[in-house]
Structure formats: structure tokens, C-alpha cells
Amino acid sequence: MAGCVSLAALADELRQFDIPAQALDGALTQLADQADLRLLYPAELVAKLRSQPLTGRHAPEQALQILLHASGLSARKTAEHTFTVEAAPAKQSAEPQSAATMPAVSVVGEAVYDLNSPDNRDYAVRAAASATKTDTPLMETPVNIQIIPKAVLNDQQIIQMTDALKNVAGATVSHGSGGLSDDIFLRGFRSSTFFRNGFRIDSQFASIGTRQMANVERLEVIKGPAAIMYGRMEPGGMVNVVTKQPLATPYYALQQQFGSFDLYRTSLDATGPLSDDDTLLYRFNGSFESSASFRDLVDSERTFIAPMLTWNVSPRTQISLEMEYRHDNLIDDNNTWPYLNGGFINMPRSRNLMEAGKVRVEEKLIGLNWSHQFNDDWSIKQRFVADLLDNVQHWTSAAADTLLPGNLLPRSQTLIDGTHNTYFTTLDLTGRFATGPLAHTLLLGGDYYRVDHISDPYSAELANIDVYHPVHNADIVSPWVSAGWGGNNSADYIGIYAQDQIKLPHGLHVLGGFRYQYVKQWDNLSHTAQPVDDDVTPRVGVLWQAQDWLSFYGNYIENFGVSNQWAISASGKPLPPESAQQWEIGSKFEFFDGKFSATLAYYDITKQNVVTRDPNSPFNSNFSIAAGEVRSRGPEVDIRGELLPGWNLIATYSNFDTRVTKDNNGLQGNRLYAVPRNVGSLWSTYDVLGGELRGVKVGGGVTMRDGSTDGTGDNYQTAGYATVDLLAAYSWKVDKSKLTAQLNVYNLLDKSYFTDAYISGASSSRTIGTPRAFLGSIKLEF
Structure with a gap:
């Protein structure tokens, strides 16, 4: 029986398409509907085939050619606006093409690429799945989502995830855990957690290394509470790392980077089909990085590989197996900088008053994902992940708030041998249906985490050091003793959630849902369990798309936050x-x-049950109550995209009004630690698309922020600062390959700055900004 789709008359202008990769029959039906085409083909001809994704502006005939690429099929024009899809004839290299076969169609205007294409240069992304777990256009989502795509990561040569967050309003970063964890602040709330394709990775501010970027496709930042989809977290938002997936079109890239402070980084990206019918695809990403630092005694060596296989079992069923392996040799640097007599002592920013705190990390992640589409409306998907992390950490830190005679700073070293294993699964059922004039996208799902954490810390005294005339001495001068805070703990996290996205007439969209979260924690040594934490957290959002280019939205969201079971109450509960x-x-x-988008927002977040001193107990009793409260509110502006062909822009601004609103420790009214009042950034690039200078790219940007306090009310505030970055690159063709030479300059004016500080006498610390640095790159793509 022939498949046939009849529609109205066709105009040959460019049209906007957004058809994801799927069963070819469904993709052709969508194309016919959107392009007013009549397509004829035997149903069995396309029954087991999948389409290429189609995104961007194309002429209708060109769009049809893209969908059929690598399918073994071609389209033959048989009447006005009518094409017959049939098996492609065998290629005859020396004979002219048959006039009956549709000719190659050239792209009219600017090139448009699929979101996951290695050639995609878009700064703006139109849809994301992180906030709703459904691939929803951002203009129809009543949640603030900002996306940092691969084009931005490449232009800025991002090799540390937190460096990319300057492109998002409301996001700031710090130097957590000696610079060896991803220390993220969103809307003023500090978090040690980020997500990888929706899987939670929590460093707990331990020195276990930062996220590797070799296989990162883009970063999706959800602003505001996201507990409904992902469970326990801080209310400021979340960062979701979306990794690269196997592609049906072969692609290979080799990049060598080299830069200041003896930085050398080699990375590899390879993908393509392993079978003739594209049912088995692979991707392999890897990197090796070796670097010193502008800080004394600090260096690193990092190895990372990430293979992945995808099996397209049928046009509606897909299975993927993925792995990540990371081995890091790092140095912990806590940026100790004594604060004496009302100010930080005068010393060069390169000086390290500690010893080389060696850290070794080995992490193995294995994942199995499968999905099945029952029909055009209903689908199911499930993911399994096991993340196994072993680490040995040496921390060196100041051991006293005052100096000994001779300006000597007491120091200590902590040795931690630990493991942190996480096991995860999630199951989502998604369906689309209508009730009268209302179109629904329903999501029903659940997830489960099992976390096992073991740490065995020991501490000892290190030789003292003269803070003004340091002579390094790593000798241990006392016996090793147990630090007393180790443990062998486990936790189960169980979540069940439901969500309905309702599309109403007149451009109205309503989002509603809730999650039930259940958390049980226990100590494997004492065989004691903590009482269960559980809660129901709702989310409601309304959006009105007044025009295709304009939407207004509002939302109310509740959050399920971190556990307070470590605190001691007077009642013992x-x-x-x-x-x-x-x-x-x-x-x-x-x-x-x-291609160009903007978001203007105003938010107001209130966090309750913050631990504070129990005022009805003796001051030195250490008894606490959950009566503290913190508020964060303010406006945000995010602007990104292509203003003119080749000219891209990112501009952000946020104003943080963050305060402690309730507290029994004298902190009420204080601003939160390390959160500035104003933060803004501007980044722009221009890519020459034609003429003798074709392939040249130049760009630059500036990041600005106010000073921040340490949250203690001691009236110290870091100075505000601005840093300037530059970019220059040139790409050219070598046969069928492309070579790109690129140079980035960071902190061009060599500004000396400190993003935050913590005041504690001689053991104070402050995050030291990196001096002027250069990063060059040679990249071969074919």
C-alpha cells in the first residue's frame, strides 16, 4: 500500500524546519505537512529506515534531500509539488545523471546545521529537554533555560566547565576544594552538584577533580529550583552537561592545544557508522592534558577517554552503551593568604604557603540507555548508570589563625583514602494526546539513586613556614592520627514525578507537575539509620506566546533541599x-x-530550614534548630545569537540581592558568601564568510563583577574587577579536510584580582585570579 500525503499549494521560498531524527516515514509525513508537498512511496520501502535530522531554513526540495541523505533512497519529481520516493539508482561515475532523478540542491543563503553537527556554529539554541525531559521549544517553556552550545565552547577554548558559565546571567564560580571541584553558584546559591545527561554528580566539595570537556556537546543551565525532575539540590538551579552522541555521518578531529604555564592538551573526536545500513554507530572522545600553574608547586596530569556505541535496533527502538574513564594526578591548592592587622599581607600571587598536596583520582562511568517509540505519540526510555570513583587526597592547610613568633604559620596535612560509588536508573513514559482543543504532553517517570561513600582520613602536623620568607619543607613533624570525621555511609534516593504540558488556543501554554522524593541514609559501621526525609514538590508555570518572536511567562516552584541530619538538636531529634x-x-x-534570542527575568527565591544556633540552649552547647532563612532575588538579562551573518554576540547581566533574613548567629542581614551584587559579561565574534579573508575569525569580550563578602559580617569585601579576553582564528581547506589555527588570550590586561575571600586570621584564603594567559590550538577535521 502506498504512503501518500496531500496538502495545499507550494511556494518555493525558504522555510523553517525542525524535524528530529526519527522513523523516516514519520519524518516524511512531517515534511509534507510543513512544506505543502505530496510524497508518494511504498510503505515497506521506508519501514526500517531512520531519517537525518532537519533543522533550519531550507527550500522544500533541499529539505527532502536532507531527510533522505544516506538512506539509499532518492526523490523523483513526478508533478508540481509532488515527488516519488524510490530506491536510489546505482552510481555511474562516468555517465551523466538521469534527468528524472532530483538534482543536488544548493543551500540558499546562510548554511544551517543540525544541532549536533560538528559544523554547527549557532550561538542560540531553540529547544532543550533538561527542564521538562521533553524536547520543548524554549519559547513555549515557562522556565528560564540558557544553553552554551559547542560553538561557544570552541570559540572560547573551554577546557574547564566552570569557565563557560560566565556566558550565563546569574551564574558565578569559585575555587572550591583547592581548585579541584566544580564550585558553582546559581542565583546566589552555592552547589557542589552538576548533572551529566540528567545523572547527578556531586563532589561534596571534595578534591576529586573537575568535569572533563572532551566529549561535551553543550551545557544546559536551568535557573531556579529543578527538584521536580532531578530531586534534592540547591534552589538556585542546575547545570546539565549534554555529551556528544554517535553520528551517522563520519567525522574525525584531532586537536593540539598549547598555552601558558606549560599547558599541553591533545584531544581526539571520531564518530560514524560501523555497519553499512547505519544501524550501528560509534563515537570516541579522548584527551590528555599536562599543565603547570602560575602558583608555586601546582601542576596536573589528566587522562580521559569516552567511547560510546548506539544500536538502532529498528526505526523506533534504540540502545546505547557508553563509558567514561578519567585518571587525574592533581595538586590541592587552598590559596592560603594570611589576613593580619586588618588586611591581607603583601605577597606575590604566585606564592604558595602550603606544600604540594598530591591528589590521585580514578573514575569509571558505565551507562546503558534504551528507548522505544510505540507510535508517533507515545514513547518510553530508560537509563542505567554506574559511576565508580576512587581517590587518594593529600590536603595541606593552615593549622592556626595566629602566627607563631618569627612569622611562622602552623600547618597540617590530611590524608584521605576514599571511594564514592553511585548507581542510578530512571524510567520515563511520554505521551501526546488531545482533550478537545487542549493538546497535552504527559510525562510519567521515576528515578532511583544508590550512593555508597567511604572515607578514612588521617592528619598530622607539617613543619611551620615563614609567611614572609618561605622555605618549603614537607616534613611531617607529628604522628599520623585519625581525623575523626571519616565514615562508611549509604543512601537511597527514590523519586516519582508527573508532569503535563498543555497547549491551549491563542498561544497559551500551561506547565504543571509534582514530585515525591524519599531519602533514606544510614551508617554501615554503626548499623544505624537516620529518619527518612521525604516531601512533595510542585511546579506550575504559565506562558503566553503573544507572537512567534515574543513570549511572557511566570512560574512558581518549590524545592527539596539538602539534608540537615548532621546537625544536633537539643531534643536529639x-x-x-x-x-x-x-x-x-x-x-x-x-x-x-x-538565530538570535533574549530572556529578561525577575526572580525571588526564599530558602527555609537553614541550620542556625538554638537560642534556648547555652551558647557553647552546639545545639541547632532549622529556623534560618536566606533570600535571593533580582533581575537577569541573557542575550545571545547571530545579529548578522558571521556576527555572534553574547551579553549577560544579573543583579543579586542575596541576604540572610533569619539567623541566631548574628548573620541576619549579611550578604551570602562569594556572591557579588552585580555581574555582567559581553562576548562577540565575527567570522568572515566570503572573499579573500574567508575563514578568518576575530572576537573578544569582557567580564565584570562587583566585590563580594565572606558572609561573616566582618565588613571585608573584595574589590570589583573587569577582565578582557581576545580570540583570533583562521580556518582553511586542505583537500577534503579543514585546518583551524586559533589563539585565545585571557585576562589581556593582566588584571590582578580576587573573586572571593574567607577571613580567618592567619589561615584566611582568597581565590586568586589567573594572570594573563595564552592558549593556542591547531585542529584538523575531516
């Missing part, structure tokens, strides 16, 4: 976990067929 609520309103704009 555990304290409830932290909670939070957010109200947000905003508007979204999209211009030039989605």
Missing part, C-alpha cells in the same frame, strides 16, 4: 531538610528565525 520556593516572571524573544 533530626532536623528537617532545607526547603525553598521561587516566584519568577519574565519574557523571551526570538529573532531571525531563532
Whole structure:
């Protein structure tokens, strides 16, 4: 029986398409509907085939050619606006093409690429799945989502995830765990957690290394509480790392980077089909990095590989097996900088008053994912992940807040031998249906985490050091003793959630859902369990898309926060976990067929059940109550995309009004630690698309921020600062390959700055900004 789709008359202008890779029959039906084409083909001809993704502006005939690419099929024009899809004839290298076969269609205007294409140069992304777990256009999502795509990561040569977050309003970073964890602040709330394709990775501010970037496709930042989809977290938001997936089109890239402070980094990216019918695809990413530092005694060596296989079992069923392996040899540097007599002592920013705290990390991640599409409306997917991390950490730190005679700083060393293993699975059922004039996208799902954590810390005294005339001595001068805070703990996290996205007439969209979260924690040594933490957290959002280019939205979201069971109450009962609520309103704009977008938002977050001193107990009793409260509110502006062909821009601004609003420790009214009042950034690039200078790219940007406090009310505030970055690159063709030479300059003016500080006398610390640095690159793609 022939498949046939009949529609109205066709105009041959460019049209906007957004058809994901799927069963070819479904993709052709969508194309016919969107392009007013009549397509004829035997149903069995396309029954087991999958389409290429189709995104961007194309002429209808060109769009049809893209969908059929690598399918073994071709389209033959048989009447006006009508094509017959049939098996492609065998290629005859010396004979002219048959006039009956559709000729190659050239792209009219600018090139448009699939989101996951290695050639994609878009700064703006139109849809994301992180906030709703459904691939929803951002203009129809009543949640603030900002995406940092691969084009930005490449232009800025991002090799540490937190460096990319300057491109998002409301995001700041610090130097957690001696610079060896991803220390993220979103809307003023500090978090040690990020996500990898929706899987939680929590460093707990331990020195276990930062996220590797070799296989990162893009970063998706959800602002505001995201507990409904992902469970326990801080209310400021989350960062989701989306990794590269296998592609049906072969692609290979080899990059060598070299830069200041003896940085050398080699990375490899290879993908393509392993079978003739594209049912088995692979991707392999890897990198090796060796670097010193502008800081004394600090260096690193990092190895990373990430293979992945995808099996397209049928047009509707897919199975993927993935792995990541990371081996890091690192140095912990806590940036100790004594604060004496009302100020930080005068010393060069390269000086390290500690010894080389060696850290070794080995992490193995294995994942199995499968999905099945029952029909065009209903689908199911499941993921399994095991993340196994072993580490040996040596921390060196100041051991006293005052100096000994002779300006000597007491020091200590902590040795931690630990493991942190996480096991995870999630199951999602998604369906689309209508009830009268209402179109629903329903999500039902659940997830389960098992976390096992073992640490065995020991500490000893190190030789003292003269802070003004340091002579390094790594000798241990006391016996090793147990640090007393190790443990062998486990936890189960169980979540069940439901969500409905409702599309109403007149551009109205309603998002509603809830999650039930259950958390049980226990000590494997004492065989004691903590009482269960559980809660129901809702999310409601409304959006009105007044025009194709303009949406107004608002949301109310509740959050399930971190556990307070470590605190001691006078009654002996555990304290409830932290909670939070957010109200947000905003508007979204999209211009030039989605190539340029902007979001303006105002949010108000209140976090409750923050641990504070029990005022009814003796001051030195250490008894606590969950009565503290913290507020964060302010406006945000995110602008990104292509203004003119080749000219890309990112501009951000945020104003943080963060305060402790309730507290029994004298902190009420204080600003939060390390959070500035104003932060802004501007980044722009220009890519020459034609003429003799074709392939030249230049760019630059500036990042600005106010000073921040340490949250203690001691009236110290770091100075505000601005840093300038530059980019220059040139790409050229060598046969069928492309070579790109690139140079980035960071902190061009060599500004001496400190992002944050913690005041504690001689043991104070402050995060030291990197001096002027250069990073060059040679990249071969074919």
C-alpha cells in the first residue's frame, strides 16, 4: 500500500524546519505537512529506515534531500509539488545523471546545521529537554533555560566547565576544594552538584577533580529550583552537561592545544557508522592534558577517554552503551593568604604557603540507555548508570589563625583514602494526546539513586613556614592520627514525578507537575539509620506566546533541599531538610528565525530550614534548630545569537540581592558568601564568510563583577574587577579536510584580582585570579 500525503499549494521560498531524527516515514509525513508537498512511496520501502535530522531554513526540495541523505533512497519529481520516493539508482561515475532523478540542491543563503553537527556554529539554541525531559521549544517553556552550545565552547577554548558559565546571567564560580571541584553558584546559591545527561554528580566539595570537556556537546543551565525532575539540590538551579552522541555521518578531529604555564592538551573526536545500513554507530572522545600553574608547586596530569556505541535496533527502538574513564594526578591548592592587622599581607600571587598536596583520582562511568517509540505519540526510555570513583587526597592547610613568633604559620596535612560509588536508573513514559482543543504532553517517570561513600582520613602536623620568607619543607613533624570525621555511609534516593504540558488556543501554554522524593541514609559501621526525609514538590508555570518572536511567562516552584541530619538538636531529634520556593516572571524573544534570542527575568527565591544556633540552649552547647532563612532575588538579562551573518554576540547581566533574613548567629542581614551584587559579561565574534579573508575569525569580550563578602559580617569585601579576553582564528581547506589555527588570550590586561575571600586570621584564603594567559590550538577535521 502506498504512503501518500496531500496538502495545499507550494511556494518555493525558504522555510523553517525542525524535524528530529526519527522513523523516516514519520519524518516524511512531517515534511509534507510543513512544506505543502505530496510524497508518494511504498510503505515497506521506508519501514526500517531512520531519517537525518532537519533543522533550519531550507527550500522544500533541499529539505527532502536532507531527510533522505544516506538512506539509499532518492526523490523523483513526478508533478508540481509532488515527488516519488524510490530506491536510489546505482552510481555511474562516468555517465551523466538521469534527468528524472532530483538534482543536488544548493543551500540558499546562510548554511544551517543540525544541532549536533560538528559544523554547527549557532550561538542560540531553540529547544532543550533538561527542564521538562521533553524536547520543548524554549519559547513555549515557562522556565528560564540558557544553553552554551559547542560553538561557544570552541570559540572560547573551554577546557574547564566552570569557565563557560560566565556566558550565563546569574551564574558565578569559585575555587572550591583547592581548585579541584566544580564550585558553582546559581542565583546566589552555592552547589557542589552538576548533572551529566540528567545523572547527578556531586563532589561534596571534595578534591576529586573537575568535569572533563572532551566529549561535551553543550551545557544546559536551568535557573531556579529543578527538584521536580532531578530531586534534592540547591534552589538556585542546575547545570546539565549534554555529551556528544554517535553520528551517522563520519567525522574525525584531532586537536593540539598549547598555552601558558606549560599547558599541553591533545584531544581526539571520531564518530560514524560501523555497519553499512547505519544501524550501528560509534563515537570516541579522548584527551590528555599536562599543565603547570602560575602558583608555586601546582601542576596536573589528566587522562580521559569516552567511547560510546548506539544500536538502532529498528526505526523506533534504540540502545546505547557508553563509558567514561578519567585518571587525574592533581595538586590541592587552598590559596592560603594570611589576613593580619586588618588586611591581607603583601605577597606575590604566585606564592604558595602550603606544600604540594598530591591528589590521585580514578573514575569509571558505565551507562546503558534504551528507548522505544510505540507510535508517533507515545514513547518510553530508560537509563542505567554506574559511576565508580576512587581517590587518594593529600590536603595541606593552615593549622592556626595566629602566627607563631618569627612569622611562622602552623600547618597540617590530611590524608584521605576514599571511594564514592553511585548507581542510578530512571524510567520515563511520554505521551501526546488531545482533550478537545487542549493538546497535552504527559510525562510519567521515576528515578532511583544508590550512593555508597567511604572515607578514612588521617592528619598530622607539617613543619611551620615563614609567611614572609618561605622555605618549603614537607616534613611531617607529628604522628599520623585519625581525623575523626571519616565514615562508611549509604543512601537511597527514590523519586516519582508527573508532569503535563498543555497547549491551549491563542498561544497559551500551561506547565504543571509534582514530585515525591524519599531519602533514606544510614551508617554501615554503626548499623544505624537516620529518619527518612521525604516531601512533595510542585511546579506550575504559565506562558503566553503573544507572537512567534515574543513570549511572557511566570512560574512558581518549590524545592527539596539538602539534608540537615548532621546537625544536633537539643531534643536529639533530626532536623528537617532545607526547603525553598521561587516566584519568577519574565519574557523571551526570538529573532531571525531563532538565530538570535533574549530572556529578561525577575526572580525571588526564599530558602527555609537553614541550620542556625538554638537560642534556648547555652551558647557553647552546639545545639541547632532549622529556623534560618536566606533570600535571593533580582533581575537577569541573557542575550545571545547571530545579529548578522558571521556576527555572534553574547551579553549577560544579573543583579543579586542575596541576604540572610533569619539567623541566631548574628548573620541576619549579611550578604551570602562569594556572591557579588552585580555581574555582567559581553562576548562577540565575527567570522568572515566570503572573499579573500574567508575563514578568518576575530572576537573578544569582557567580564565584570562587583566585590563580594565572606558572609561573616566582618565588613571585608573584595574589590570589583573587569577582565578582557581576545580570540583570533583562521580556518582553511586542505583537500577534503579543514585546518583551524586559533589563539585565545585571557585576562589581556593582566588584571590582578580576587573573586572571593574567607577571613580567618592567619589561615584566611582568597581565590586568586589567573594572570594573563595564552592558549593556542591547531585542529584538523575531516
